[in-house]
Each structure stands twice: as C-alpha cells, then as structure tokens.
Amino acid sequence: MIEVLSGGTWTTIQDRGRPGWERLGVSPGGPADWFAAAAANALVGNDPDAALLECTLIGPTLRFRRGAMVALMGGETATSENGIAFPVAAGAELKIGRVQRGLRTYLAVRGGIAVPRVMGSRALCQLGQFGGGFGRPLQAGDQLPIGNAPTPPSPQGGGRFSQRLPLVGPWEVRVIAGPHRNAFAADDFARFLNTAFRVTPRADRMGMRLQASGLRLHPVEILTTPVTQGAVQVTPSGEAIVLLAEHQTTGGYPVIATVISADWPLLGQARPGDTIHFREASLAEAQRARGRLDSWLRK
Amino acid sequence: MRRIVPAGDRALLIVFGDTMTPETLADVLTFEAALRRVKPHGLIGTVPAYASLLCTYDPDVISGPALERQLRALAAPQRKRLPQAVHEVPVRYEGPDLARVAQHAGLSVADVVSTHAATEYLVYAIGFAPGFTYCGILPEVLATPRLPSPRTRVEPGSVGIAGRQTGMYAVASPGGWNIIGRTDTVLFDPRRRPPARFRPGDRLRFVPA
Numbered sequence: 001m002i003e004v005l006s007g008g009t010w011t012t013i014q015d016r017g018r019p020g021w022e023r024l025g026v027s028p029g030g031p032a033d034w035f036a037a038a039a040a041n042a043l044v045g046n047d048p049d050a051a052l053l054e055c056t057l058i059g060p061t062l063r064f065r066r067g068a069m070v071a072l073m074g075g076e077t078a079t080s081e082n083g084i085a086f087p088v089a090a091g092a093e094l095k096i097g098r099v100q101r102g103l104r105t106y107l108a109v110r111g112g113i114a115v116p117r118v119m120g121s122r123a124l125c126q127l128g129q130f131g132g133g134f135g136r137p138l139q140a141g142d143q144l145p146i147g148n149a150p151t152p153p154s155p156q157g158g159g160r161f162s163q164r165l166p167l168v169g170p171w172e173v174r175v176i177a178g179p180h181r182n183a184f185a186a187d188d189f190a191r192f193l194n195t196a197f198r199v200t201p202r203a204d205r206m207g208m209r210l211q212a213s214g215l216r217l218h219p220v221e222i223l224t225t226p227v228t229q230g231a232v233q234v235t236p237s238g239e240a241i242v243l244l245a246e247h248q249t250t251g252g253y254p255v256i257a258t259v260i261s262a263d264w265p266l267l268g269q270a271r272p273g274d275t276i277h278f279r280e281a282s283l284a285e286a287q288r289a290r291g292r293l294d295s296w297l298r299k
Numbered sequence: 300m301r302r303i304v305p306a307g308d309r310a311l312l313i314v315f316g317d318t319m320t321p322e323t324l325a326d327v328l329t330f331e332a333a334l335r336r337v338k339p340h341g342l343i344g345t346v347p348a349y350a351s352l353l354c355t356y357d358p359d360v361i362s363g364p365a366l367e368r369q370l371r372a373l374a375a376p377q378r379k380r381l382p383q384a385v386h387e388v389p390v391r392y393e394g395p396d397l398a399r400v401a402q403h404a405g406l407s408v409a410d411v412v413s414t415h416a417a418t419e420y421l422v423y424a425i426g427f428a429p430g431f432t433y434c435g436i437l438p439e440v441l442a443t444p445r446l447p448s449p450r451t452r453v454e455p456g457s458v459g460i461a462g463r464q465t466g467m468y469a470v471a472s473p474g475g476w477n478i479i480g481r482t483d484t485v486l487f488d489p490r491r492r493p494p495a496r497f498r499p500g501d502r503l504r505f506v507p508a
C-alpha cells in the first residue's frame with residue numbers, strides 16, 4: 001500500500017485507457033505522454049498496460065508501507081533521477097516535487113497501482129468522475145494498493161532509459177491534414193502551417209487552447225461530428241484547440257489537421273507560453289515515427 | 300454518397316452527409332451495424348454522430364489504406380428502419396433558462412413546455428461527455444442559440460436546448476445549452492451494461508413530471 005501525503009497539482013492514475021467506448025461519450029483517456037508512461041512501466045518490468053501515476057507540475061508526496069521498485073520518466077524533477085529504476089524502502093517517503101523541464105512526469109511502481117478497473121480500465125475518467133481509484137485526482141489520505149509483481153522478473157532490472165524526446169519548446173509537431181479541410185478556405189492549411197502558435201493557460205488533459213497573432217481562419221460551421229486525440233479544432237473566433245487524451249468525443253468545430261500519435265507525447269509536455277509549429281506529415285511518415293518510438297521501448 | 304477521410308494516423312472518418320435528418324442517421328447506423336458484423340481485424344471502435352461515423356484502428360494491425368479499402372468494399376447495405384419503440388423521459392420543466400427560451404420564442408413558458416413535450420425526438424449521438432444524449436429535431440419555434448458564455452457546471456439530468464437540438468447532460472460538466480428542465484432518469488452509469496441509457500437511433504418523448 002502507498003499512502004498519499006500530498007496529492008500535488010493534478011495527479012491521476014492512468015493506464016492505457018478505455019479505447020472503444022467513445023461511442024458512449026467516454027473518452028479513451030490514458031497518459032497525456034504515452035511514451036514516457038510506457039518507458040516508466042518498462043523500467044520496473046511492468047506490463048505496458050499497468051496503472052501508474054501521471055504527475056502534473058507539482059507531483060505528490062507518498063509514503064510506502066512496503067518496499068517497492070519504482071521509476072520516473074517524462075518531465076524532470078529536482079528530487080529523483082529519471083530513467084532508472086530505484087528501490088523505495090518500507091516506511092520511506094518519496095517526494096516527487098516540481099516538474100522543472102516538461103510538464104508531466106510518470107511514476108511507475110513495480111506491480112502497478114491495483115485500483116479496480118471500471119469499463120475495462122483503471123484510468124481516471126475526469127468528466128465521468130469514475131475510474132482512477134477515486135473518480136478524481138489524488139488527494140492526501142488516499143491509499144493506493146500495489147499489484148503483484150509480474151513474473152518473470154524484470155528483464156530491465158537495473159536498466160536505464162535515456163530521455164529521447166524533447167521536454168521543452170519550441171515544439172515542432174507533425175500533423176495529417178483534415179478531416180475537415182473542406183470547411184476552410186483553400187490557402188488556410190498553408191497559412192496554418194506557417195503560423196507560430198502559443199499555448200495559453202487554458203490547457204488541461206482534455207485540450208489546449210492555442211493562440212496565433214495575425215492568423216485569422218474563418219471556417220464554415222459543421223454538423224456535430226466525432227473527434228479524436230490530436231485533432232486541431234478551429235473556433236469561429238479563429239482560436240485553435242488541440243485535443244489531448246481526455247478529449248470530448250464529439251465536437252462542432254471543424255478540424256483543420258490532426259497531430260500524429262508519435263507526437264502526442266510532445267503535446268503532453270508543452271507548457272503554457274510555449275510555441276508550437278505544425279508541420280505536415282504523410283501517413284507513412286506517421287507510421288515510421290510511431291515504429292521508432294515502439295522500437296526504443298523494446299530495447 | 301460516402302466520403303472517407305483520415306482523422307490522423309489511427310482513425311478514418313466516414314461522412315454520409317452534412318445535415319441532421321433521420322435518413323442520414325439511418326445510413327450511418329446501417330453502415331455501422333454492417334461493419335460491426337464484418338469486424339475488420341485491427342478495428343478498435345466505431346463512433347456514430349449525426350451524419351458521420353468515426354472508425355478507430357490499430358495501425359500495427361491494419362494500415363489506414365487497407366482499412367479504407369475494406370470500408371469501400373463493404374456493400375452499401377439496404378437502409379435499416381430505426382427502432383419504432385418510443386421511450387418516455389419524465390422531465391420537471393423548471394430549468395434556469397426556461398424564461399430565456401420563452402422570450403426568444405415569443406411564447407409563454409407553458410407553451411414552451413407543451414411544444415417541447417409534444418414532439419417525438421430521435422437520438423442523433425451520444426457524445427461530448429459520457430452519456431450526453433443529443434436529440435433532434437427541435438421545432439423551429441423553440442430553437443435558441445447557446446448561452447453567450449457557458450456555465451462552469453451543469454447538473455446531471457439537465458435537459459437543454461441549443462439551436463435545433465435538445466439534449467440531456469448525463470454527468471456534471473461545463474455547458475452552454477439553455478437548461479429548461481431536469482430528469483431523474485439515470486442516463487449513464489459506468490457499472491451498468493450498457494452504461495448509457497440511450498443510443499443513437501432511439502426515439503424518445505419528454506413527459507412533464
């Protein structure tokens with residue numbers, strides 16, 4: 001068992017989420033930076049779907065009732081080294097502290113966080129207020145059960161995982177055009193690609209509002225349509241909203257482009273004030289980029 | 300005519316039209332049912348809404364172009380009839396925006412209630428948030444624009460109006476619809492199967508409680 005002494009800014013339990021339930025309005029969820037989460041799980045020898053903690057800005061402080069092997073990956077903190085599994089003794093406290101580079105860091109515990117599955121997943125569904133153990137982010141006093149350690153023992157024991165993706169902006173993020181490119185003027189997509197967007201403070205796990213000075217797109221209205229993670233919606237006032245892991249499942253704003261899944265981890269680490277450039281990619285390039293991240297995880 | 304466009308590297312969007320009509324919804328749902336029978340390897344899920352259907356897939360199992368070929372090859376099935384059963388949803392018409400809707404329509408509150416309750420609606424989508432039930436088509440006289448700025452919290456069970464749509468909030472969420480009433484019908488429960496009370500294609504009628 002792990003006792004939460006302080007919940008931090010916004011710490012949630014995540015696994016690979018619940019894809020397939022979007023048809024009932026339930027977002028797939030899962031880590032905002034899926035690559036860092038998968039790497040953290042690999043470091044402690046967990047299954048890739050094991051539940052872990054996504055810590056945002058200021059991480060939690062935890063007391064371990066029994067000893068455990070843990071690893072941090074993603075945003076960097078001053079207190080613990082990223083990318084290496086280390087033991088926490090029974091009775092010891094682990095303070096994650098402030099994420100100094102990047103926005104989100106992932107704490108994996110060997111055996112995983114064993115809260116019950118709801119609709120097939122242990123991840124928090126923020127809008128539905130279910131899953132994630134408590135139906136909300138962690139608070140002081142929460143008790144987190146640790147699952148049974150996987151067998152056979154970790155092949156990664158004592159292994160290291162170097163940070164391979166950037167943690168600070170400016171960000172170059174690859175997109176595939178559409179699906180509602182037709183709702184825009186002919187040169188809007190080219191103008192979109194030539195624009196520097198700034199992340200506003202209105203950013204959370206659902207989406208990030210982006211501002212661009214000088215860019216005015218005036219798309220036509222569209223009928224409510226299903227939307228995906230990575231979708232870049234354009235509002236009638238010309239603002240852009242890029243959807244993250246906990247996105248709404250349908251929307252009424254046209255989507256000018258969709259960020260490829262290999263670059264979702266970058267969006268998960270972008271902070272308010274950061275600059276984002278979008279660059280067009282082909283489906284084949286998206287698949288190669290994804291394959292490269294997957295091959296790093298297998299090493 | 301169906302149009303298939305990529306929605307990123309893990310989904311395809313099939314567009315059947317651009318209007319809210321029972322016929323287009325029936326096309327979407329007929330196609331979805333046929334697709335779910337075929338179950339292409341690598342298909343993760345389908346999401347119907349109004350006139351489009353999203354198909355999510357695992358690109359490690361099936362490539363986007365390969366899934367697109369399968370979707371195009373799926374013979375356009377005979378349009379299914381939507382279910383005929385009409386579900387009744389009891390509503391207490393006492394929402395904070397009832398007067399705003401009445402004023403916009405130039406009707407009395409009583410006429411707004413009787414007009415809203417006299418119409419049979421179709422569920423066009425479950426989306427936005429868990430269990431949110433989008434229904435149409437609202438009589439034109441009741442059509443009211445969204446609130447100028449959305450509320451930070453709308454209670455579960457709230458019944459609202461936005462444009463030619465009426466809908467129900469299943470869980471507490473922010474929202475910009477005009478709230479005209481409240482139902483005690485549980486619209487979403489993650490521990491129930493199926494978790495959502497309604498699905499696209501259902502017919503329903505609101506009954507003043």
